[in-house]
Amino acid sequence: LEQDLKQALENNEMEVWFQPIISSKTHCIHELEALARWRHPTKGIIFPDEFIPLAEESELIISLDRYILIHALNALKKLRPLISELKLSVNFSVKTLIQKDIVDFLDKIFLETDNPSSVLNIEITETGMTKNEKNLIQPMEYLTQKNIQFYLDDFGIGYSSLYRLHILPVHVLKLDRFFTSRTGNGYRNIVEAIIMIAKAMNKTIIAEGVENDHQYSELLNLGCEFMQGYYFARPMPFTDMLKLIKTNPRWIPLAANN
Ligand code: C2E
Ligand code: CA
Ligand code: CA
Numbered sequence: 001l002e003q004d005l006k007q008a009l010e011n012n013e014m015e016v017w018f019q020p021i022i023s024s025k026t027h028c029i030h031e032l033e034a035l036a037r038w039r040h041p042t043k044g045i046i047f048p049d050e051f052i053p054l055a056e057e058s059e060l061i062i063s064l065d066r067y068i069l070i071h072a073l074n075a076l077k078k079l080r081p082l083i084s085e086l087k088l089s090v091n092f093s094v095k096t097l098i099q100k101d102i103v104d105f106l107d108k109i110f111l112e113t114d115n116p117s118s119v120l121n122i123e124i125t126e127t128g129m130t131k132n133e134k135n136l137i138q139p140m141e142y143l144t145q146k147n148i149q150f151y152l153d154d155f156g157i158g159y160s161s162l163y164r165l166h167i168l169p170v171h172v173l174k175l176d177r178f179f180t181s182r183t184g185n186g187y188r189n190i191v192e193a194i195i196m197i198a199k200a201m202n203k204t205i206i207a208e209g210v211e212n213d214h215q216y217s218e219l220l221n222l223g224c225e226f227m228q229g230y231y232f233a234r235p236m237p238f239t240d241m242l243k244l245i246k247t248n249p250r251w252i253p254l255a256a257n258n
Helices: 002-010 048-057 060-079 102-113 126-131 133-145 162-167 188-200 213-221 238-247
Strands: 014-023 029-040 044-046 087-091 120-125 149-155 172-175 204-207
Touching: 002 029, 002 048, 002 060, 014 060, 014 238, 029 048, 029 060, 048 060, 060 087, 060 102, 060 238, 102 133, 120 126, 126 133, 126 149, 133 149, 133 162, 172 188, 188 204, 188 213
Parallel strands: 029 087, 087 120, 120 149, 149 172, 172 204
Antiparallel strands: 014 029, 029 044
């Protein structure tokens, strides 16, 4: 599979799909998360859970993250005229972020794709961070100066350290789907507490995996502005995202139709 994956990158079999992150205040798309999909010639679409862990074991993850970034920024360039201020979030392995040439690489890509560096948010998982905390501070601080923002992915289920939130330049916490799906199920107070911590530390919360009207209303009541999930839209290929943005740029809550 590893050899297959290498070839997939060379043969352009890897695709970027996009999922919108919605502002519950404006009901507009605030940003897009880029998610990798492998269009395998015989097996069809393969999802990241099947190849990211494998790629993480080698240096392949660096090539993959860079590939996705380049393709996503090229797509973003075409979408930005339709939604001004539209931003892009990409998932980076910590390995990708601590490469010595990361700053030069990003500078080059912004130039080549004709995007300002401020369009980019980089999502990193908590588990990745714990292993490389010290090596992360320098690239993160440097890239923050270039107006790139850092998102702490899957927040709440791993080693959610308040100390780490303090020493690393993290701007956004992505509340893990585990909590989103349990807001009405005894976990409401934890979600409320996480949102309060984020506010006190001047960080934004994005709730992941919002799937229904109930979860949406609960999160709204708890003061969570940004949300992402199947309730709004599933990840989709670029052409579908383009269509969605052109025909339906505002997302209307179900409750408003009742
Ligand atoms: P993630 O970053 O936490 O991404 C969110 C995952 O939740 C995505 O799975 C997305 O399709 C799924 N999702 C979104 N909304 C909902 C919902 O309402 N309900 C449910 N049940 N699921 C929802 P996906 O695309 O399969 O990606 C899985 C993971 O693979 C990602 O989790 C991310 O950690 C990793 N990944 C994806 N693309 C890349 C990449 O380019 N580079 C790296 N390093 N990791 C990537
Ligand atoms: Ca993510
Ligand atoms: Ca996540």
